[in-house]
Amino acid sequence: MAETPPEKKSKYTTDRRIPGAFEGETVTRRRVIGGSVQLFGATATAAFLLPSLGFAVAPLFQKHEPQWEKVGALADFPDDNYVPRVMTLNADIGEVGKTTVYLRRRNTEYDKEPADQYNQVVAISTRCMHLGCPVRFVRASARFICPCHGGVYGFDGMVDGGPPVRPLDRFYTEIRGADVYVGPRFSVNSELERFSPRYPGEELDGIGQYLYPSRPTARKLPGA
């Protein structure tokens, strides 16, 4: 703790009598060299760190082309009961990439949402909207029931009870000739409005759709 403030040094190197100083020079060579060494170090670090980080987070921005899979003839599917079909979501990973989908033809008695080319056949995902366990359709009660934490869904996939936060996801379907094709997944809110796919446990009613934004990896079909 000095009593008097230290004498202020001149910013000019010539005034500070540094050997070899130039007229008007304010930056010492020590600072230039020290700064360059740090800059080189930072560049070298960035050169391996940034590509690695990019490599790790790249899947967040990768777009996936919609896949369509034939699941049977239109005549296979009744309009008052579900038929299970196993479809492949990811062909590279064997059994893990497969999932069960429940299908039935559109029935105006249950399906009040506007008809278009994608919902002539209703395809319900078996992924529970609580935390993602596989639900099963129980014919006797006409409900989807989850084995993990007791989620129950009605015939149209709307939440009847338990912890799920939104109705069961669905898949786009298309009728091509006499065959039914199942396309990518979409999520629905309690009005059965279509949203781009969300993870289970993410609400879509109210501000839910903003709290859980749609991701670049999984978008709605354009125009759907």
Add this chain to the structure above:
Amino acid sequence: MPLKLPKPPIPDALNPRPKRPGDPTQGAKPVDIAKETGISAADWVDERLALTQPARWVMFRKIPRGTNWFYTLGSATMFAFLSQAVTGVFLAMYYRPDVAGGAYESIRHINDDVFLGQFVHGMHKWGSTVMVILICLHMARTFFFGAYKYPRELNWVIGVVLLILTFTMSFTGYLLPFDQRSYWATVVGVNINGTGPLVGPFLNDFLYGGPDFNATTLSRFYAIHMLLLPGVIAALIGAHLWLVMKHGTTAPPWLKPREHENGHAESEYAAVNGGNGRNGGNGSTNGGHS
């Protein structure tokens, strides 16, 4: 300077007797020569590393009165981690993070075919539970003994990070056997993570390495489990231990300050090494100064 370590705590009768001066056999026996050689070799190394002082600082510390078995929970947790590290290295020699059946098959191979495979796998599997239990007990000990207070708050923070990393290890390791239980537990766990507002969905994409469970998810979990986290945990354990040595350990809370003959109260932390103990409590003893 020759090495001088403290005597081992054994009865005097068992200690070797020093040779009398002038004894003609002094230094002549092969065992003496071997001893001399060993000491000079150790001296040669120590002269270059200068590790004796730091090693003494680490190993021969003063500890407060009342130190008891509860103080071993931290070391126990560290040994559980070391056990996980060693068994994990050897499991990695057989394990294959292949989603399309290879991972499950390699675990089956370890359990059914490899000599002691089921044992080493079992050590790793149950050891993880042991480590979680021990780290929680250690945390409870620190909390109830008030050992997190000044100046040890930063060590508490490091400990909490270690606790979270231990849970992350448990979570990422759970997927690796890749049976039904692993798969669905991971799906549920990742989806719990996804319910965090705004960032949750993107964290899920990061964990899965895509919009859904896919071919790289298992290898991601494997890399995080065996490469990323063990290094971070080991480094943080080092920092944790260094701070323990720097601050010393605390006395148990039930210990009262001891009265000296001259009537002055001794700080309960008087025995703590390094002068960093809390001395602020000295004046609080019901007017013992007069």
